[in-house]
Amino acid sequence: MIIDTHHHLWNYDPVEFDWIDNEMKIIRRSFLPEDLISTLANTEVSGVVTVQARQSLEETEWLLKLASKNSFMKGVVGWMPFADENIQQILERYSKNNLLKGVRHVVQGEPDGFILGKDFNRGVSLLKEYKLVYDILIFERQLKDTICFVDNHPNQTFVLDHIAKPKIKLDEFQPWANNIKELAKRENVSCKLSGMVTEADYQTWTENQLKPYFEVVIEAFGPSRLMFGSDWPVCLVATSYFQWLDLVKKMISELTIDEQEMILFKNAQQVYKI
Numbered sequence: 001m002i003i004d005t006h007h008h009l010w011n012y013d014p015v016e017f018d019w020i021d022n023e024m025k026i027i028r029r030s031f032l033p034e035d036l037i038s039t040l041a042n043t044e045v046s047g048v049v050t051v052q053a054r055q056s057l058e059e060t061e062w063l064l065k066l067a068s069k070n071s072f073m074k075g076v077v078g079w080m081p082f083a084d085e086n087i088q089q090i091l092e093r094y095s096k097n098n099l100l101k102g103v104r105h106v107v108q109g110e111p112d113g114f115i116l117g118k119d120f121n122r123g124v125s126l127l128k129e130y131k132l133v134y135d136i137l138i139f140e141r142q143l144k145d146t147i148c149f150v151d152n153h154p155n156q157t158f159v160l161d162h163i164a165k166p167k168i169k170l171d172e173f174q175p176w177a178n179n180i181k182e183l184a185k186r187e188n189v190s191c192k193l194s195g196m197v198t199e200a201d202y203q204t205w206t207e208n209q210l211k212p213y214f215e216v217v218i219e220a221f222g223p224s225r226l227m228f229g230s231d232w233p234v235c236l237v238a239t240s241y242f243q244w245l246d247l248v249k250k251m252i253s254e255l256t257i258d259e260q261e262m263i264l265f266k267n268a269q270q271v272y273k274i
Helices: 022-027 033-040 057-069 087-094 118-124 140-151 176-184 207-221 241-251 257-271
Strands: 002-007 045-051 073-078 100-105 133-136 158-160 189-193 226-228
Touching: 002 226, 002 257, 033 045, 045 057, 045 100, 057 073, 057 087, 057 100, 133 140, 140 176, 176 189, 176 207, 189 207, 189 257, 207 226, 207 241, 226 257, 241 257
Parallel strands: 002 045, 045 073, 073 100, 100 133, 133 158, 158 189, 189 226
Antiparallel strands: none
């Protein structure tokens, strides 16, 4: 059994998805539940957590509707307007849907320091009341601010997406490694083994290139705070679903069976209340 804690669905629109550049043209199309069902047909993946790709309440509603019709979609990480003065009422309304497991903001696309903004943090501080996870999406340069952000919310459950997007393409290891170890000292933070191949060169990445990054997060977070994520369909610009899943399995193969199961599905069940 495997739960994929990070994938996306979308109806492709060139304006809304302008981040899909020419290098990523393979994913310039719609990806809907039937496409994912086909992809998962020959895998051990029995459930997924679907993560927002657009920053709108319309997106959150759309994903929740899809999840209500597709039993393999075990939960949704949506988007919320955290700085909105009506955020509590918005959270109150959406939290009644038990398929909403968490929320996130595309902080990687914001100016440095955004994650420490007063209004943004006011909104995030309400999440624990509704038992919603906050997924952290950042670039590695934003790790120091993120550590301060997490410290502002000691009772909030956080999940770090894509191991904070280190500069794998440039083989840069520091200061990412030191900062990730510091963040991992906060026991309310878990981390997804996802999104790494697309931080490397799409065509020339190697297993040996990625291995040191795996080793750091496995040591820093430990098996009890790591989760498998495919980042499908974004991963398709650099690898296949099967190749990524097999690589994650290989990188955790020296752990005990119970520890591997924690990473592959048990932690997801606990963190996202699946």
